Amino acid sequence: MFFRNSRYASVPDAIYVDPAGREIVYKLLRPLPRPPVQQGHTVALGERLDQIAFRHYGDPEQYWRIADANVALHPEELTAEVGRVLGIALL
Numbered sequence: 001m002f003f004r005n006s007r008y009a010s011v012p013d014a015i016y017v018d019p020a021g022r023e024i025v026y027k028l029l030r031p032l033p034r035p036p037v038q039q040g041h042t043v044a045l046g047e048r049l050d051q052i053a054f055r056h057y058g059d060p061e062q063y064w065r066i067a068d069a070n071v072a073l074h075p076e077e078l079t080a081e082v083g084r085v086l087g088i089a090l091l
Contacts, residue, residue, distance in 0.1 A: 003061070005059075005061065005062070006064075007064045007065075007068070008027055011027045011028055012027075012028050013025050013026065013027060013028070014026055014027070014028050035065070035068060035069050035089035036089060037069050037087030037088065037089055038088065038089060038090045039056075039087075039088045039090065040085045040086065040087060040088065041055075041056065041066075041085065041086045041088050042083060042084070042085050042086075043078070043079050043081065043082055043083060043084045043085075043086060044082065045082050047079055048079060049063040049066060049067070049075050049076070049078055049079055050063050052066060052079075052086065052088075053065065053066055056088050056090075057091065063075055065089060065091075066078065066086055066087075066088060066089075068089070069086075069087045069088060069089040070086055070087050
């Protein structure tokens with residue numbers, strides 16, 4: 001259901017049985033870990049989180065690692081302010 005490098009890949013499934021008896025499989029809540037920040041990145045005008053992830057991790061789909069390092073539930077919040085310094089957790 002999720003890519004193997006997704007932040008949700010290792011989150012366990014749970015099952016809810018609705019009043020009609022149907023089983024609904026869902027993911028449990030994933031606690032936001034706070035990985036150690038090892039370097040910073042200053043947001044430039046027009047820069048997107050996927051671009052920053054590609055620069056630091058070589059994979060734009062790893063943007064969620066930056067969101068986790070900055071405890072952001074909505075990744076787009078992180079690049080809204082030009083000049084903001086984002087914490088980058090190295091792998």
